Amino acid sequence: MTSYSITPGRAENITESLLRWYKENKRDLPWRHTQDAYAVWISEVMAQQTRIAYLLAYYERFIQLFPTVDSLAQAEEADVLKVWEGLGYYTRARNLQRAAKKITRDFNSQLPRTREELLTLPGIGEYTAGAILSIAYEIPTPAVDGNVLRVFARLENSDEDVMLPQTKKRAAAFVSSIMPTKHVSYFTQALMELGALVCTPKNPDCSACPIQDCCWAQAHGQQYELPKKSVKRSPKSLKKTIIIIRSTRGEILMRQRTEALLSGLWELYRLDEALSAPQAEAHLQSLGFILQTLKSAGQAKHVFTHQIWHMHGYECTVSGQCVAEGYHWIPKEDIKKLAVPTAIRFYIKQI
Ligand code: SF4
Numbered sequence: 001m002t003s004y005s006i007t008p009g010r011a012e013n014i015t016e017s018l019l020r021w022y023k024e025n026k027r028d029l030p031w032r033h034t035q036d037a038y039a040v041w042i043s044e045v046m047a048q049q050t051r052i053a054y055l056l057a058y059y060e061r062f063i064q065l066f067p068t069v070d071s072l073a074q075a076e077e078a079d080v081l082k083v084w085e086g087l088g089y090y091t092r093a094r095n096l097q098r099a100a101k102k103i104t105r106d107f108n109s110q111l112p113r114t115r116e117e118l119l120t121l122p123g124i125g126e127y128t129a130g131a132i133l134s135i136a137y138e139i140p141t142p143a144v145d146g147n148v149l150r151v152f153a154r155l156e157n158s159d160e161d162v163m164l165p166q167t168k169k170r171a172a173a174f175v176s177s178i179m180p181t182k183h184v185s186y187f188t189q190a191l192m193e194l195g196a197l198v199c200t201p202k203n204p205d206c207s208a209c210p211i212q213d214c215c216w217a218q219a220h221g222q223q224y225e226l227p228k229k230s231v232k233r234s235p236k237s238l239k240k241t242i243i244i245i246r247s248t249r250g251e252i253l254m255r256q257r258t259e260a261l262l263s264g265l266w267e268l269y270r271l272d273e274a275l276s277a278p279q280a281e282a283h284l285q286s287l288g289f290i291l292q293t294l295k296s297a298g299q300a301k302h303v304f305t306h307q308i309w310h311m312h313g314y315e316c317t318v319s320g321q322c323v324a325e326g327y328h329w330i331p332k333e334d335i336k337k338l339a340v341p342t343a344i345r346f347y348i349k350q351i
Helices: 010-026 037-045 052-066 069-074 079-082 091-106 126-136 146-155 165-178 185-195 277-286 332-335 342-348
Strands: 234-245 252-256 266-271 290-303 307-319 327-330
Touching: 010 165, 010 185, 037 069, 037 126, 052 079, 069 091, 079 091, 079 146, 126 165, 126 185, 146 165, 146 185, 234 277, 234 290, 234 342, 252 332, 266 342, 277 290, 277 307, 290 342, 307 342, 327 332
Parallel strands: 234 307
Antiparallel strands: 234 252, 234 266, 252 266, 252 327, 290 307
8 A cells, every 4th residue: 555654743733633523513414333244334335325314214224124234135126126226336236135135045144354355246346345355344444435535635735636546645654653553443534524524525613623723724824725526527418308118007008128238127118208198199009009199297307427318208098009118018006016216206207
């Protein structure tokens, strides 16, 4: 690992001030009542790309349904995706289950205690491995997430681009250089918590910061300018048509997605273009349907990381044989058991 130069006095000052502050100011979160590695792992994966307040109910439900590695490994994938419904980034849920199967098979149902072994598990990268080792097992290992990167950039008054891998490596080396040998779990959580509550992206509350005396950005009035980030490409705008196709028996035409995005989730009939009502009517007839009714189901928009879907919706009742490949008639009462993407919830609610 890259080494980092920091004076022992400053390192000790940061570490001790952070630990004291954390003891008094940490949020009471359900996974902080345990050091169980499984619970730490689930909470860390859920917290990626998701606000803590939003995921609390998801976490409780997930742990209730799948309380152990074995229970997760043995679950039906559809049930795991159903509990995850609404959290997005479904690859995380699928990887959790794939990793659980590997842990059951290769590690006697215990999360491994080395970085190298943890990195062999699907979905576990440097950050999650560091979080599990330090938070659950008290093994000094840096866990550098967005919060920690920001705190690093500001403490060091560093204008390096935090999106670059070499900056993440330097941040990890910095964290290692200030990491204590005792209270490792608290220390890792304290650093993350400082980034979440005090050293926030837009308005760092430096006057309330326990390590303000050690912060070079604060000393130079640079805290609002940091961290430096290369500009992300803006998401691509895509037009979609979503059609709620109802049979005369009241079933709905749906398909389980196989595409990488939202793979395994169930969607309504979809076209990757915007159709006017007459165009939608002609399209449905070309599928072999005899149209009884067709009306607008409104417009909706959903923002993914790399795409924005602008959706035009229709609702129709049809008779006749369907030739749409991969689609199945689903009884209305069974739809609530399926995992559906948040992107089309607006239309699902109308069924
Ligand atoms: Fe962040 Fe301000 Fe604390 Fe520096 S003093 S670490 S900028 S909150």
